[in-house]
Amino acid sequence: GQNIDQPTEMTATEGAIVQINCTYQTSGFNGLFWYQQHAGEAPTFLSYNVLDGLEEKGRFSSFLSRSKGYSYLLLKELQMKDSASYLCAALDSNYQLIWGAGTKLIIKP
Amino acid sequence: GAVVSQHPSRVICKSGTSVKIECRSLDFQATTMFWYRQFPKKSLMLMATSNEGSKATYEQGVEKDKFLINHASLTLSTLTVTSAHPEDSSFYICSARRASTDYNEQFFGPGTRLTVL
Numbered sequence: 001g002q003n004i005d006q007p008t009e010m011t012a013t014e015g016a017i018v019q020i021n022c023t024y025q026t027s028g029f030n031g032l033f034w035y036q037q038h039a040g041e042a043p044t045f046l047s048y049n050v051l052d053g054l055e056e057k058g059r060f061s062s063f064l065s066r067s068k069g070y071s072y073l074l075l076k077e078l079q080m081k082d083s084a085s086y087l088c089a090a091l092d093s094n095y096q097l098i099w100g101a102g103t104k105l106i107i108k109p
Numbered sequence: 110g111a112v113v114s115q116h117p118s119r120v121i122c123k124s125g126t127s128v129k130i131e132c133r134s135l136d137f138q139a140t141t142m143f144w145y146r147q148f149p150k151k152s153l154m155l156m157a158t159s160n161e162g163s164k165a166t167y168e169q170g171v172e173k174d175k176f177l178i179n180h181a182s183l184t185l186s187t188l189t190v191t192s193a194h195p196e197d198s199s200f201y202i203c204s205a206r207r208a209s210t211d212y213n214e215q216f217f218g219p220g221t222r223l224t225v226l
Contacts, residue, residue, distance in 0.1 A: 033214070035217075040200075040220075040222075041219065041220065042202050042217040042218060042219050042220040043153070043202075043217050044217070045214060045216070048214060087152060087153070096155070096158070097143075097155070097215060099152045099153050099154075099155075100152060101151065101152040102151075102152045104150075
């Protein structure tokens with residue numbers, strides 16, 4: 001079956017760095033997305049990886065290893081507004097997004 | 110660019126009534142639109158995929174007669190919750206896949222919170 005695993009909740013301190021891991025098992029693979037979702041709002045796009053390696057975009061970076069079925073989202077210089085759920089989603093062979101349950105990130109002062 | 114709107118943003122209705130939710134891609138043509146449902150503190154659950162001009166493909170366990178989807182144009186899809194009941198109360202989110210995008214990114218609408226009394 002198809003499956004996405006990511007931690008349920010993480011806590012980090014303002015100004016620090018946090019890494020949110022995601023492992024996936026899908027029927028075929030056409031890329032991996034990370035989305036940010038604040039409570040009561042729709043998800044917003046953060047990153048997309050389809051090739052192995054690290055993609056950096058400002059304070060956020062995303063890494064992919066296709067051979068390991070593994071990705072992580074790295075958030076630097078954490079700000080209170082980064083408190084949100086972070087959703088990992090893999091695109092399968094039918095270009096269908098398979099969603100993880102999301103990681104709730106709590107930022108403490 | 111790539112803005113998706115949803116209307117209404119919030120709706121409260123009585124049990125037994127039908128509710129229509131609109132999803133529009135405002136500045137691009139969407140080859141495919143998706144309807145999701147999200148329960149509190151849970152991830153998104155795909156309900157159906159709709160392509161313009163054809164019947165929607167429903168996920169297993171989603172009643173097609175209860176959740177009617179119409180994708181009349183490349184910029185508009187509607188979800189009608191028929192004979193709504195309290196268990197249909199949820200956050201409904203649509204997304205649209207842009208026709209020209211390189212990597213099939215989905216752009217999300219702001220969501221519709223449905224409360225059935």
